[in-house]
Amino acid sequence: MTAVTMDKVTKTYPNGVTAVADLDLEVADGEFLVLVGPSGCGKSTALRMVAGLESITSGELRIGERVVNDLPPKERDIAMVFQNYALYPHMTVEQNIGFALKLARLPKDEIRQRVRNAARVLQLEEWLHRKPGQLSGGQRQRVAMGRAIVRDPSVFLMDEPLSNLDAKLRAQTRAEIAGLQRQLGTTTIYVTHDQIEAMTMGDRVAVMREGRLQQIDEPEVLYSEPANLFVAAFIGSPSMNLLEGTVAVDPGGGNGAGGGATISLGEQSLALPASVLAERPGLRAFDGRKVVVGVRPEYLGDATLGEHEAPPDGARLRGDVELREALGSELLVHVRTNCRPAVTDEVRSVAGEYDAAGVELLERQAAGEGAMIIARFDARSRARVGDVAEMDVDVERLQFFDPDTGDRIAGEVPTAPATAQPAPESEPA
Ligand SMILES: Nc1ncnc2c1ncn2[C@@H]1O[C@H](COP(=O)(O)OP(=O)(O)O)[C@@H](O)[C@H]1O
Ligand SMILES: [Mg+2]
Numbered sequence: 001m002t003a004v005t006m007d008k009v010t011k012t013y014p015n016g017v018t019a020v021a022d023l024d025l026e027v028a029d030g031e032f033l034v035l036v037g038p039s040g041c042g043k044s045t046a047l048r049m050v051a052g053l054e055s056i057t058s059g060e061l062r063i064g065e066r067v068v069n070d071l072p073p074k075e076r077d078i079a080m081v082f083q084n085y086a087l088y089p090h091m092t093v094e095q096n097i098g099f100a101l102k103l104a105r106l107p108k109d110e111i112r113q114r115v116r117n118a119a120r121v122l123q124l125e126e127w128l129h130r131k132p133g134q135l136s137g138g139q140r141q142r143v144a145m146g147r148a149i150v151r152d153p154s155v156f157l158m159d160e161p162l163s164n165l166d167a168k169l170r171a172q173t174r175a176e177i178a179g180l181q182r183q184l185g186t187t188t189i190y191v192t193h194d195q196i197e198a199m200t201m202g203d204r205v206a207v208m209r210e211g212r213l214q215q216i217d218e219p220e221v222l223y224s225e226p227a228n229l230f231v232a233a234f235i236g237s238p239s240m241n242l243l244e245g246t247v248a249v250d251p252g253g254g255n256g257a258g259g260g261a262t263i264s265l266g267e268q269s270l271a272l273p274a275s276v277l278a279e280r281p282g283l284r285a286f287d288g289r290k291v292v293v294g295v296r297p298e299y300l301g302d303a304t305l306g307e308h309e310a311p312p313d314g315a316r317l318r319g320d321v322e323l324r325e326a327l328g329s330e331l332l333v334h335v336r337t338n339c340r341p342a343v344t345d346e347v348r349s350v351a352g353e354y355d356a357a358g359v360e361l362l363e364r365q366a367a368g369e370g371a372m373i374i375a376r377f378d379a380r381s382r383a384r385v386g387d388v389a390e391m392d393v394d395v396e397r398l399q400f401f402d403p404d405t406g407d408r409i410a411g412e413v414p415t416a417p418a419t420a421q422p423a424p425e426s427e428p429a
Helices: 043-051 093-103 108-121 137-149 167-184 195-201 219-224 229-234 274-279 281-286 345-354 358-369
Strands: 002-012 018-028 032-036 058-063 078-081 155-159 187-192 204-209 212-217 241-249 261-265 268-272 290-295 300-302 316-326 330-336 372-378 388-393 399-401
Touching: 002 043, 002 187, 018 043, 018 187, 018 212, 032 043, 032 167, 032 195, 043 058, 043 078, 043 155, 043 187, 078 137, 093 108, 093 137, 108 137, 108 167, 137 167, 167 195, 187 195, 195 219, 204 219, 204 229, 212 219, 212 229, 229 241, 229 290, 229 345, 229 399, 241 281, 241 372, 261 290, 268 316, 274 281, 281 290, 281 399, 316 372, 330 388, 345 358, 372 388
Parallel strands: 032 187, 032 204, 078 155, 155 187, 300 372
Antiparallel strands: 002 018, 002 058, 204 212, 241 261, 241 290, 261 268, 290 399, 300 388, 316 330, 316 388, 330 372
């Protein structure tokens, strides 16, 4: 069953800003769906429309079978947890958690029972008679959760509920919330700008950019098959390395059979075996044209260790090691290459998201400094700052994107569907 459905939902504020455009979303019963994207992309607006705190300009919103576009918040059977979960300072934890039930005039015994249950689930039993001021940040956050849980809603809506916690507590609390949601089985829509939070918590993750849905899928699929450059750049840490390349399909490859391709990256190049081209036939249409080549740090290995078994000839990149981060379990090396980084609007918007200097850095690399690539080497690697790093590239795992549209170049051969286009009669059988 579908718990929440958004059908071409659009929100244009009175000042003319379209915060959410044509959003299609189906949240399954009991699912934990995360909405993620850079700040200002429309996440809170989308959530507030589900809550009924913001009117819908066009489209249809359903909770269960019911169209709720014009239903007031309190009739929607939802509970929301905000970033600023203001607790009533003069009330005890017990009173804070039970407040909404008291307003709803539930019998005292029932309120008591429900609050006790919530407190047990949240491990707040010992603190029921304390005031919020006597609690830690994490405990206050759990009280805010408790206020939502006692109402036993059909849907939880959470808007960046962890952003007031420090990093360590945030990591712990996100595991707690995900565990709690599984235990309660309540459909949840969770908003965050933090892609790690999204990837670790969500059954599925919906990525938004500038009011539009980019991709919705399981975390693993977003990671391994990003629909476009924005998702590719946004998901993953360290992020995917994105380089500008030019495709040359080997001559004599024929109609899809045999033959590989060469991706030229300025003075370096990567040879793609036929298998790679067979997996991504769409790449053939880019013969002689520019593409964006994406490679995740873990698919670059220290060549001196032979990390990627028997790389085909020419599947190597090299550059100067400028920085090494030994994480114990692995080694992150920042390698200055003479390749050009891909600089598109999508890449720019991700580069500028966390670091104002990010875009400038990228542009300097494109203007001649050369792309900085991050590789995740095995911990046994001896790579040192100042060394030339030879990196084996796992070419089977490369991703390719159309620099004009930003779309991933994947399986489909770009032709019209067979049903729509009968074969020309002149075509020999
Ligand atoms: N009440 C409002 N009036 C006008 N514009 C708004 C209002 N609320 C949000 N916006 C704009 O809508 C866009 C999306 O905002 P929001 O949904 O808060 O994004 P997010 O939660 O992803 O950061 C932004 O451009 C923001 O400035
Ligand atoms: Mg927001």
